[in-house]
Amino acid sequence: MAQFFKAKPNKSKQLSSKLSLEITQLDHLGAGMAQYQGKVVFVAGGLPDEKVTVQLTEQKKNYAKAKLIKIDQASAQRREPNCPHYVECGGCDLQHLDVAAQRDHKQNALIDLMSKLGRDLVADEIVAPAITGEAWHYRRRARLATVFDKNTNHLQLGFRQTASSKIVSITQCNVLAKPLSDLITPFAANLNQLKSKSNLGHLELSQAENGLFAVLRVTKILPASDIRWLTEFAATHDICLLLQDNDNQLTQLHPQLLTEAGKQKVTLPFYSLAAENHPQQTVRCEFTPSNFVQVNGPINHDMVTQAVSWLDPQADERVLDLFCGVGNFSLPLASSAAKVIGVEGVPDMVQQAKNNAALNQLDNLSFHHADLSADLTHEKWLGKIDKLLLDPARAGAFESLQWLKKMRPKKVVYVSCNPASLARDSKVLIDQGYQLSKIGMVDMFPQTHHIEAMALFELNVS
Template sequence: MAQFFKAKPNRSKKLSSKLSLEVTQLDHLGAGMAEHEGKWVFIPGALPGERVQVQLIEQKKNYARAKLLQIESASAARITPPCPHYAECGGCDMQHLSLESQREFKSQALENILARSTGVGSDALENPLIADGWHYRRRARLATLLDKDTQQLQLGFRAEASKAVVPISQCPVLAKALSDLIAPLAIVLNRLKGKQRLGHVELIEADNGRFLVLRITAPLVAADRKQLQAFAEEHKISLLFVDNEGELEYLHGEARLPRYQLEQGKLSLAFAPGNFIQVNGVINQAMVQQAMDWLDIQPGERVLDLFCGVGNFSLPLASRGAEVVGVEGVTEMVLQARSNAADNGFETLRFFGADLSADLSTEPWLGKIDKLLLDPARAGAYESLKWLKKMKPTRVLYVSCNPASLARDAVLLLDAGYKLTRLGLVDMFPQTHHSEAMALFELAK
């Protein structure tokens, strides 16, 4: 029988006695679901087909939540999580489920939530975009916490729904070279006299090298800087400081930004610490290629790329001869996108900054277009899609990191005369319940 980590009980809630329940399905967050006394009980860590021993920790009128205590009979899809920190770390939540089963669950969850909102069946569902399930993250932000009693600096990820830092020695979803840096980095950071001045730590594996970015709240003394420089030299990484104002200081390595390539190396995009990029480089390249295929860009078409970031889709669109306008809400990324366009020789590619949840009626870029691409944050693109009548694209490609907001926004597109013709899972985050999706909507003739 598997034994699980037991969180400290919440004294403000009355806990139930132990129950033995049959798990029948997973919810959209990957928690097991079992029926008990006429309501659904949600059990993180449990899998369909399992009998589990649980304790109720929260009861509502229509549902309850429970803590998994023991697995009495295990699912055939259950595996032993390879990460030694899995029980405490809040980064991954599905390492106990085989990778193939994870993808089946995600595809089914995507199909179900779209079907409930749009009535569209499985005919539109394409093969998922998948790659290696381990060591895929090219970027991660680690938290630091100085223990006041021991004066030890803890380096790791936050525990789930907590500010507590779980110290880690490795991370099997992080690029191997970055994972190998964690343990020696924790040692050198604990040797610093000014370790109380350290904030988060960002690790980046880019196509032009590895980068370590240290957030500092105050300048470090010369001896500390010397230790960090020696660490960077030994591990052949670029080391940067970022201060409270966001200013960068290069302590070791060439003064350059990390870069990644697209289109078989034909395009190169730079990004600054803090800029958003997709963390799974292999899947991102496949996703960009699929977006270009589905949109079927023709030379001279006017294409609007909303939530464009640093130009992840804008530059590939422009490389196919389209007249592209990218719009982004974060000023720093607008400036970086413009720099990326110039670096890659796209003189006509234009980028604008705008709050895409606000009134867009006076924006100079809003008008008739041929095709629309959206890659919004988890909140979705509902407000932007309200301007469809003014844009009138024949095709809309929606890249989503939240199936719930995609389902909501799909209703607006259908009501505007569009048909969902292609839908596919993008498994950007293996070992977690999180998934991206791509949906193509075409204007009905």
């Protein structure tokens, strides 16, 4: 008899019957945690002290995940989400928790992760006050996706849906700076008037000290009528509108500025940071659409100020800034008169950082391109330094810290957007003779589970 293959049902993905659980705490990703049949069950949307009805959606050997069906007994810290798109949009996943409770959770989650390295590692006296700011309308930058439906001839503008590639059409964003949020609806209507709307990519909105900026990705050259329409829209809303082509080249639509050579000059957005030891002076940091910058301006300002204060650079010292970006920390550090070296893995950002050094007339600051996860043996900038600043991506700085013996800085300030990788990398520092002197939470992303942190390590010379 012929036998045919029949796939076995995936038991780990099968839905359970409805269960009643009690949430006891949040994990560091903001999900509620409960116990069921000896397993930890993660319930997105659940809060501590809540009794909930759930349905298991995934079961593993040591844990399970569940879908929140109903809140039977709500926490006193539960709040009605402020955003009409909250249920669908995948952005702000902690709006249902009181802001003060959000910050307490993040600080506790950070300390808990770090304390796993050693019970006495995070004493109360080394925990710095959290850096906090406005809970709403704090984002100075956002990228909105577009999807064109040829059947309806309609262009959707919005954010990605939770755990999906689908787009949620939005009319507002309550964590985006108010002037940018107010642009979403008119921009969506305007783009749908274009003849070539099927050739549009994402839309990036930015608020800078020199105005509002919008960058529209285009996959083909737009017809003249579309250019006129967009130019009028930019003038009406007082936006600096840039088109970005497939080669990442920028064309500015409003206003038209020419260089002495007759070529178009693109206006770049910028923000200012306090100059070290010169409270009345600032350094100017320009960036382009492809550059990474911190989205929360006031928090970034306070974070940079704290990092420079903790490092305490002196005029005769050599300071290394790894993962330096466009100079967010390097520029203020160099204003202290110390010799500063910035290293970044993205070539375009290295060039922009060099431009920023020249713009601020800082000749004690140099920038270099390097893959910081690779072999750095032959890098000329690698050597003995006095102070080190690290601001890596979520993956952390584990590979870079393998060169710690060669650098041997007296102080290390580690700025982290992932406390799990910070905890892992802290072990490398501690094993190399450093002690954790200060640590604090930075609330860069209110209404979300994301935890930014800063830690100071000092070389133990005893």
